[in-house]
Amino acid sequence: MANFVEIKRLSEHVGEEVTVKGWIYNKRSSGKIKFLILRDGTGYLQCIVFKGNVSEEVFELSGNLAQESSVSVKGKVKAEPRAVGGYELDCTDVELIHQSQEYPITPKEHGIEFLIDHRHLWIRSKKQVAILKIRHRIIKAIRDFFDDRGFTLFDPPIITPNAVEGTSTLFETEYFDLGKAYLTQSGQLYAEAGALALGKVYTFGPTFRAEKSKTRRHLTEFWMVEPEVAFYDLNDDMDLAEEFIEYVVQTVLKDMKVELEILERDTTSLEKVIRPFPRVSYTDAVEILKKKGHEFEWGNDFGGADETIVSEEFDRPVLIHRYPAEVKAFYMKRDPEDSSLALAVDMIAPEGYGEIIGGSQREDDLDELLKRIKEHNLPQEFFEWYLDLRRYGSVPHSGFGLGLERTVSWICGLDHLREAIPFPRMIYRNTP
């Protein structure tokens, strides 16, 4: 394979002469020495070009390299604790691959619109690289968690035939001779079919909301993971959500120290994400709001501000369960002890990051579900296949959804979801 060494593997080559390929991230000069900081996607490396060690052309080239020019450098690997990454290269040769045009993103401050316009280049900067690597590690932790526990990945369709809850927040497309189809908002209904076939499943894919919402917490295209388990009730579901979030957060803290440092993330709050998490009922959460002097009427749904106030009572994510059925989806099972309540649960992240998980036990009784579909004025014919799951061996089952970008944003400590995904899609932006 390729005959060059990645920067992050230099520790295996101390004292050897190697070739490294990458881009000029930064450089400075000091008399007879040029210092080139190289990035290659795996790390950063200081290359020392000493006038006495290279040809005149190479020394001159080293002084003329524009930011982001691509080069192949040769030299001896030296351990150097003071250098970025812990190693240095004593160069014997520098070969230009491509001299960059004047790079638009400089160390000076840029406006956010300018940066997103240049997202294809912005992702090369240190902070963005760190975020994208943490995103990857979070995704891997999510998948490992479910894979290790015997879940089967179950990819739901993206193109769906029916507008489950009205078309106002759906992207639609013409589907050949079959009329309009819609981009999925959630794989959950399909995951339920999967759970009754495979026991424990999870979906993990892009989902879409054509919401005319410009807040920093909304993307029109975002990734969601949705586990669904047969024979689980609401308590089992909360246990699973808790174990899951603890695993993801602690794994990232353990494996991504360098990247979290680059982001200057204060991890004090994340370190406390250890089970058990506090669990309060919706009704108790309303009491918390009132006790803190906030007006709130029982029966309303929580807004982001309400969630934050409740979450500030606790030092780790809080599970709020048993919401008024009125504010929740038709497929949620009613609480047998109080039929005005849905067996729903939301998990609110600390530090004001809001809802990261929404889940519930699902209605498993055919007649009850039919009643809800009528009450919500939903077209029953679109749900016949979903109703079949209650006709043929119905079982109690539960699941939840986790928004990936919200989780990335929380763990990385980002202000806005747009940096939590390679190419964000928002109401006013679908480029580059």
Next chain:
Amino acid sequence: MANFVEIKRLSEHVGEEVTVKGWIYNKRSSGKIKFLILRDGTGYLQCIVFKGNVSEEVFELSGNLAQESSVSVKGKVKAEPRAVGGYELDCTDVELIHQSQEYPITPKEHGIEFLIDHRHLWIRSKKQVAILKIRHRIIKAIRDFFDDRGFTLFDPPIITPNAVEGTSTLFETEYFDLGKAYLTQSGQLYAEAGALALGKVYTFGPTFRAEKSKTRRHLTEFWMVEPEVAFYDLNDDMDLAEEFIEYVVQTVLKDMKVELEILERDTTSLEKVIRPFPRVSYTDAVEILKKKGHEFEWGNDFGGADETIVSEEFDRPVLIHRYPAEVKAFYMKRDPEDSSLALAVDMIAPEGYGEIIGGSQREDDLDELLKRIKEHNLPQEFFEWYLDLRRYGSVPHSGFGLGLERTVSWICGLDHLREAIPFPRMIYRNTP
């Protein structure tokens, strides 16, 4: 957590009394004994209900359980090599969770349209469960392969602003006030931006083709994995593709024996998927066709039938490289030794499963790329961001795409892609 045992974990409970929850897959009766075959998504279990060991009600219930009824059974775990899965349950109790209505899918033969209409139930059958588990294992193998080699997962956008190569095979949607947008056909162009930021990346997500093609090898929605590596040339790319396919196939053979047996897959050919794979140039492949008596004019693209004929010359996947540039995409680099050729590679699976990988070294010269964009009559303004990758530190880079469902279909030995994904989408079908 949940107080029942999964069937695949019964080996840890031999001699113990446990509770198992699942669905009646099959049953038979023999005087004082009812045999219930339970499925729970993790396996199959024979439950012995002996009249003398249970109450009269339970014995009667056991005789009246309809196919797919859900039950909770209690009993002692016995090792029994002759039984399905190797264990049996000596029942002390059977509790009905839900008596199923008459199940539409019976052991008799059903037409394919009927089965896809009932895809939400069809996925419960033994063969479909085996396919979905192998699909999951393939996905995990794909991710592990790249994760273990230091690739960063890089999710490209699904909603894209421009119709890269004409709109005829694109699904389109209105994007707020920004006009029409399109569902992605490939994440490659974005992956190239990722590779220049992160070195080695891979995308893995759904892609869409609104092709009016009804063949068994086409879905309108399918998953694709696309690695992209900075500083890789076509040879490195072929090495990577080869190592990748060997790893995926051998991992599935090792880990999914039970499921491959359920599918009655003859694995002789798969066992031979060991590096090195044969590599032939397009020109040599044309010679093979001619030698075998098939008319074929140099310069045309291969059809599925041509691929199969070439692949039959070899006992493992074959890499065909250096195609006429005319039949390949605009972004492929020309062969420096013959500019009529593109540095492209396709990998053809054995046994007539066709192209599973398509890749290339990418054009990294700004002027050449501009020329291609003009030649292909593509709107340059849509490609400015992509051209930027050649303005700011351009480097040689290469990648390929693998169609997931084609791979599942090949490894499982399926006739049609529609069984390789939970809910297939085809030109005449977007339900359930």
